[in-house]
Amino acid sequence: METVTITMKNPPALYLEADNVSPDAFAGKTAAQIGDLHVYEGNVTSTLGKYFEISGNAGATAADTKIVVKGDVKKVKYLGFKMSAGELVVEGSTDQYAGGWMTGGKMLVKGNVEAFAGTAMKGGELTIEGNAGNYLGAAYRGDWRGMTGGKILVKGNAGSDIGMYMLGGEMIINGNVDVHVCTHAEGGKVIIKGNAKTKIGGQMVDGTIFVFGTIDVMMPGFKPAGEVDMEVDGIKGKFAHYIGDTGERHKKKKGQIIYGNLYKKI
Amino acid sequence: MSEYIIKNGNVFDPVQGIRGDKADVAIKDGKIVDKVGSGAKVIDAKGKTVMAGAVEIHAHIAGPKINMGRIYRPEDKLFTCTPTKGIERMGGGASIPTTFKTGYEYAKMGYTTAMEAAMPPLFSRHVHEEIRDTPIIDEGAYPVFGNNWFVLEYLKNQEIENTAAYCAWLLRVTKGYAIKLVNPGGTEAWAWGLNCLSVNDPVPYFDITPAEIIKGLIEANEYLGLPHSMHIHPNNLGNPGCYETTLDTLRLAEGYKAKNKFGREQVMHLTHSQFHSYGGTNWGDFESKAKEITDYVNKNKNITIDTGNVTLDETTTMTADGPFEHHLTGLNHLKWANIDVEVETGSGVVPYIYSPSISVCAIQWAIGLEIALMMKDPMRCYITTDHPNAGPFTRYPRVIKWLMSAKAREAQINAFKHKDKVLSQTSIGTLDREISLYELAQMTRAGPAKSLGLSGMCGGLKPGMDADIAVYNFNPDKPVANPEDIEKAFTRCAHVFKCGVEVITNGELISNGNKRTLWVNAKVKDNPQVMRDINEKFLKYYSMTQANYEALGHHFVPNPYALEVDATQV
Numbered sequence A: 001m002e003t004v005t006i007t008m009k010n011p012p013a014l015y016l017e018a019d020n021v022s023p024d025a026f027a028g029k030t031a032a033q034i035g036d037l038h039v040y041e042g043n044v045t046s047t048l049g050k051y052f053e054i055s056g057n058a059g060a061t062a063a064d065t066k067i068v069v070k071g072d073v074k075k076v077k078y079l080g081f082k083m084s085a086g087e088l089v090v091e092g093s094t095d096q097y098a099g100g101w102m103t104g105g106k107m108l109v110k111g112n113v114e115a116f117a118g119t120a121m122k123g124g125e126l127t128i129e130g131n132a133g134n135y136l137g138a139a140y141r142g143d144w145r146g147m148t149g150g151k152i153l154v155k156g157n158a159g160s161d162i163g164m165y166m167l168g169g170e171m172i173i174n175g176n177v178d179v180h181v182c183t184h185a186e187g188g189k190v191i192i193k194g195n196a197k198t199k200i201g202g203q204m205v206d207g208t209i210f211v212f213g214t215i216d217v218m219m220p221g222f223k224p225a226g227e228v229d230m231e232v233d234g235i236k237g238k239f240a241h242y243i244g245d246t247g248e249r250h251k252k253k254k255g256q257i258i259y260g261n262l263y264k265k266i
Numbered sequence B: 001m002s003e004y005i006i007k008n009g010n011v012f013d014p015v016q017g018i019r020g021d022k023a024d025v026a027i028k029d030g031k032i033v034d035k036v037g038s039g040a041k042v043i044d045a046k047g048k049t050v051m052a053g054a055v056e057i058h059a060h061i062a063g064p065k066i067n068m069g070r071i072y073r074p075e076d077k078l079f080t081c082t083p084t085k086g087i088e089r090m091g092g093g094a095s096i097p098t099t100f101k102t103g104y105e106y107a108k109m110g111y112t113t114a115m116e117a118a119m120p121p122l123f124s125r126h127v128h129e130e131i132r133d134t135p136i137i138d139e140g141a142y143p144v145f146g147n148n149w150f151v152l153e154y155l156k157n158q159e160i161e162n163t164a165a166y167c168a169w170l171l172r173v174t175k176g177y178a179i180k181l182v183n184p185g186g187t188e189a190w191a192w193g194l195n196c197l198s199v200n201d202p203v204p205y206f207d208i209t210p211a212e213i214i215k216g217l218i219e220a221n222e223y224l225g226l227p228h229s230m231h232i233h234p235n236n237l238g239n240p241g242c243y244e245t246t247l248d249t250l251r252l253a254e255g256y257k258a259k260n261k262f263g264r265e266q267v268m269h270l271t272h273s274q275f276h277s278y279g280g281t282n283w284g285d286f287e288s289k290a291k292e293i294t295d296y297v298n299k300n301k302n303i304t305i306d307t308g309n310v311t312l313d314e315t316t317t318m319t320a321d322g323p324f325e326h327h328l329t330g331l332n333h334l335k336w337a338n339i340d341v342e343v344e345t346g347s348g349v350v351p352y353i354y355s356p357s358i359s360v361c362a363i364q365w366a367i368g369l370e371i372a373l374m375m376k377d378p379m380r381c382y383i384t385t386d387h388p389n390a391g392p393f394t395r396y397p398r399v400i401k402w403l404m405s406a407k408a409r410e411a412q413i414n415a416f417k418h419k420d421k422v423l424s425q426t427s428i429g430t431l432d433r434e435i436s437l438y439e440l441a442q443m444t445r446a447g448p449a450k451s452l453g454l455s456g457m458c459g460g461l462k463p464g465m466d467a468d469i470a471v472y473n474f475n476p477d478k479p480v481a482n483p484e485d486i487e488k489a490f491t492r493c494a495h496v497f498k499c500g501v502e503v504i505t506n507g508e509l510i511s512n513g514n515k516r517t518l519w520v521n522a523k524v525k526d527n528p529q530v531m532r533d534i535n536e537k538f539l540k541y542y543s544m545t546q547a548n549y550e551a552l553g554h555h556f557v558p559n560p561y562a563l564e565v566d567a568t569q570v
Ligand SMILES: [Zn+2]
Pocket: B058, B059, B060, B117, B233, B271, B272, B319, B386, B389
């Protein structure tokens, strides 16, 4: 595997849309060619090389390419956009849409990410060592197709509206989350190791949420369905099971109505 | 203005009966002329296809429901934006493109005139602002009349003269082009939570039937002698078995003859026939009735139709047929917007994915093509996608490919997940007709122009007509190696002229032209009763005053082109 290191040298005045920072876009290119890839700063189209110092050449394919992003990229959006293979490591924090629409490979952010990380993600692994913003693994604005596959791990906290319109895949939040979890979800699994606030599973059609900590206010559309002993992400425990959202439409499978599931650790 | 001569192209012009002959087309002062001077700029069209600019007879491209779609579908712009480039402004959107992108895309495909198919009169100002911001192409808009309280009340008492006077007034104040009906009576019934699924279902409160509305508006249209005929989206759209309602609707035109000075011969235009040609009793036994519909239209020469081809894309459905959109959101569970327009009409918007792996969608695809292939007279059948309802207009080149190549159709049929169902529920597999370039020019130029009463102005290359010309990178003398070449050639023109101005060269925009708004100024005898009724309704029901209603002046209609109609002597 070849490694390309890009280091922020000339920070943008506006936010930078860097939808070409992915093993797929870099594959088969030399450092110079990578520097010529486009980025947008406001309504001006520019090149990656204007902002970043680039060292190392990419591998022949995305799978053979690792990218390391150094320096202050808090004002850079779309890192890892649509990546399908290979690796991407961001040493600091980054802005919105990190790992958005990714289909494979591994992306690691050592700092925090802003909103919309893992938007409409289909596959691969996205790990955030710090905190995640709002709309993690959600659908794009207006869309009804959120995360459908892959895995997101947040070691810190996450914001509000995570897993909105989630259809598949898995999300683990080691810390706490803000309001609205899995709104409109029709599949997938979200594990919250910390505390949750309100509107958990609102208008949820299908899918599963686990909360290890507290829930401030339960949705009135969820009703108790007993207690179960389970092992979740390697942790054994007793969980209170709720099904919902009973105010929403639900599919039927073999004559049985399929509900969304909410498990709260007792 | 500059002179041009387009030399040595293969010309297809049904207006003059030219079938691919090598000929020159000369342009002077915005018009097509017999000859030009030696200083004329030469466009080499050797080995290329030359046609008049295409004419769109039915698309939803300007106004509040399109904007509703744009507002509530930001995802339609995801990955479809194009940045500013030269004189081309930024654009975005796939099924509901921005106004600028709409103008550019039509022009790049060789379209130079387009009709917005449903203008809510109350929002005509909004419609005209969007038309104004859609560059290059000439546009008109059809106000909707089929659920309008004035029309329902006058027609209940069979007052054709009053209906005509009201229609003339509304066309004038909204700068409208034609009389459009959408689910006549049904959208008004929807305001009461009901619908009209047959032509005999009474409209609540008004106690009138769709059949009476349809016949009355045909009569009012011919009383006025408008350029276009009554243009109808019938009741019961999109339901299995709806073809019977469609046949009942078509039969209402029997006995009527066109009366106008524009050369139009039909009294009824049936739009997006694909959505109205369904048999079966449910989505399981859903089948094509394209044969029954086209058999009827083939025999009855006072009707024209357009196809409404399904393009197998993700799109945004939008119609003044409010109850249908509510029905659709119940089927696909995607987001629904509903709009009521006081006194006049309503509408709904729902995204839709025509998936090739769903048998109903594949059958709908086949029905649209069957209609075009079963219609004997291409001068009476026009290609549309009812943009964006059955697919975006930007897919016309793909529809043309399917119509011109049986091989391309076969490839698509083989790619369907439920191929057997498509073959058993339709007769698409038995049709080997391939539309010729001459027939294509009839279906996209001469035919729609004639149906719209514009045959003296556009849709042909006869000297004296507007110099609206499209040159395609398509050599009709060479066999088509790959059907994809057809789609490619019709996607981006080599040259496009709009009223003698070269607007597109090699698929790129070089001028924004001088777009016009087409509207119909129909004069009628003084009618104090109708004027009193209008005054009263504004005082009693409308939330705005008459003074704020009219679309007028440079802001809304900066470059008008009025077709004058005089019905004062009727
Ligand atoms: Zn329509």
